[in-house]
Amino acid sequence: MGDDIPAEAPRQVVVVGASMAGLFAAAAAAGTSNSVLVLERDFLPGTPKPRAGVPQSEQPHVFLFRGLLALEDLLPGSGQEFLDRGAVPFDTGDLPWLTQHGWLPVGRRAFEVLSMTRPLFEHTVRRRVEGLPGVQIREGCRVTSLRRCNRRWEVSVAEGPPVLADLVIDASGRSSRLPIWLANAGMSAAPVAEVDTNLGYATRMYAAVPSQMTAVGVVIQQTPATLVGGMALQVEDDRWLVTAVGCGEHRPPRDATGFESFLERLPDPALAQLIRHAEPVSEVAVHRQTGNRRHHYEQVPAWPDGLLVVGDALCAFNPIYGQGITVAACEAVLLRQVLAAALAPGYTRRLLRKFAAVVSLPWAIATSEDLRYPTSKGHQALPQALFGQWARHLARLAVHGNSRAHAVLSRVYHLMGSPAQFFHPALVAAALQVRLTGYGPPAPRPASLAALTPPTPRPHPPAD
Ligand SMILES: Cc1cc2nc3c(=O)[nH]c(=O)nc-3n(C[C@H](O)[C@H](O)[C@H](O)COP(=O)(O)OP(=O)(O)OC[C@H]3O[C@@H](n4cnc5c(N)ncnc54)[C@H](O)[C@@H]3O)c2cc1C
Structure with a gap:
């Protein structure tokens, strides 16, 4: 050698x-x-x-925009071939996405990707x-x-x-x-x-999702506080993949009843409502590596x-x-x-x-995100921790309507831009401003979920 x-x-x-x-x-x-x-x-x-x-x-x-570009470079015409075979195109700016701070605004152009x-x-x-x-x-x-x-x-x-x-x-x-x-x-x-958060996936495929569901998917992001989340995505042949995720003791189970009740307990009822109106066409498949x-x-x-x-x-x-x-x-x-x-x-x-x-x-x-989970071992260096804190602050700005913060986060997430963009002077100024004026109102729950999933009123936390 x-x-x-x-x-x-x-x-x-x-x-x-x-x-x-x-x-x-x-x-x-x-x-x-x-x-x-x-x-x-x-x-x-x-x-x-x-x-x-x-x-x-x-x-x-899911296929990040950077990956679809690289694939097109390696195998020209592959994007069209996926579409011909039934992949579902969508703009990531239209995907309902619940973060720890609330729903991201929808309807702004972002990245055209494919779901399959x-x-x-x-x-x-x-x-x-x-x-x-x-x-x-x-x-x-x-x-x-x-x-x-x-x-x-x-x-x-x-x-x-x-x-x-x-x-x-x-x-x-x-x-x-x-x-x-x-x-x-x-x-x-x-x-x-x-670095391992001990995350588990459980996924089931569904057909006959009601046509009132006008979004191509929905993401309920799991956080270090909730440890659970889920997503649904439309794929080829009018099928939907519905997934529950959870960390450590909160990993979703393999049995259908347990899977359904897991979705019921998520911070938003969208996924539970979606499967209630749809027909399961597979068993629940779990994955924990x-x-x-x-x-x-x-x-x-x-x-x-x-x-x-x-x-x-x-x-x-x-x-x-x-x-x-x-x-x-x-x-x-x-x-x-x-x-x-x-x-x-x-x-x-x-x-x-x-x-x-x-x-x-x-x-x-x-x-840097996973090391925040109580289910992970290890700790991050101070610069990494501060950087993560700033990124979360940008996510909060995005939820409260700052389109630059939203666009920059989306570019970095899709590996289309450098995280140096997180420190654009306009974002630093916006961060200073909310210290004086507070955050504006958060984005509403996306209308594309409304017909299918009327939001259940959440009990107000007890006053101190
Ligand atoms: C639950 C889950 C969800 C995921 N979701 C996403 C996602 O949303 N987006 C994304 O980009 N990625 C996702 N990934 C990651 C993605 O699946 C992998 O990054 C991707 O498959 C590339 O892996 P690979 O080809 O390196 O290895 P693998 O896909 O693991 O394939 C390894 C291959 O090598 C073969 N092999 C192994 N040993 C031998 C041997 N000794 N001799 C011959 N053949 C061998 C195996 O049979 C297999 O075909 C996900 C992964 C998991 C676990």
Whole structure:
């Protein structure tokens, strides 16, 4: 290990895992390498269906605007293809969203995104990628180990002879065995950072949601105070995914009755009302592996050439922020740029540093919020805590009608802008002003929820 491969494009690329990060990496490598072989342990369904190797398949997946742009760059025309297959387009400025301070105002243009199930997303991307020149997906093929073999890599699989590669890309997700394979090769371990709120998801699919529901979804954001939340999103074929989330002891249950009563207890009745009028078409699916985990492979000394890590295998995020797929797509865009240029020794190490830079902002967004939860271990540094406090102050301004605060938060959330925008002089001035005048009235509950969900009057807190 540690020796360099020649400064030329890798002839044979092997990608471990044919989920989103593996497919994006294969798309990036196609055209710059002679052949790209994707090894996937699952047998892949011929239609959009959940599968064992991606246990989160039944949970809702949102796609940040930055991710849709990166995907369009990697696979031009994919946005239209999703629409042709039934994805639901919507403007994020129209999505009813209850924060800890109240409802965000709706009706201001923000980002045009798409809503669909995770299986439809993956299936559509896989169809495109397997049609690219030089790409082959070998299914039912589990990678068991990795070893340096002269200047190449020998990838052992459970079901056949080993495969030789000039470049191996690990995209095998949260359960990646790379740390073990590297240890077996005598390499030092990469530092690992973890922050886990012990968040649980429970999701059920519904049909026949009443047409009075004019929004394409609704989000009841969970907070460190409530520890519970939920969301509903319209997806292809007139179906809706309705999800309950909760942390620690408040994780939602798997049984249908428990799921329904969990939704009844949320701070707004929208989700409970929505399912009361709709028809369930699946069981409740739960998922509880949601911690943030980041492997700092860029810090491993003498990192060998011809080995990369992408997607959740490199950094898995608390999924509530919807970042994983976007980060994997951004990594693939970088990979393509590097493979298209003449490769110099040390290129994989440099690329890992670039991936680390891509990961840093979403990691900071997710962990600075998650470290506020009583269910998380660890504490944040003072600058991070102050930054988070300022971001929450902006969210409060947004709820009370400050459109600049709303737009800036939305840009950073969709990874379309730098958090430096949080300190725009107009926002600092607005913050000073509310100290003198107080906040104006908060935004009302969105009218798009009114027909379906008349708000239940909440009891007033007892006077002191
Ligand atoms: C509940 C939940 C909700 C989520 N919601 C969102 C969301 O809203 N938006 C978003 O962007 N992201 C979301 N994510 C994250 C998203 O699912 C992942 O970031 C995304 O799937 C990219 O992961 P990946 O391709 O790196 O790994 P995975 O999707 O985990 O795939 C790994 C692949 O590698 C294969 N594999 C594993 N080991 C081997 C082996 N030894 N040999 C061969 N193949 C192997 C597996 O079978 C699988 O196909 C969510 C995740 C969870 C858990």
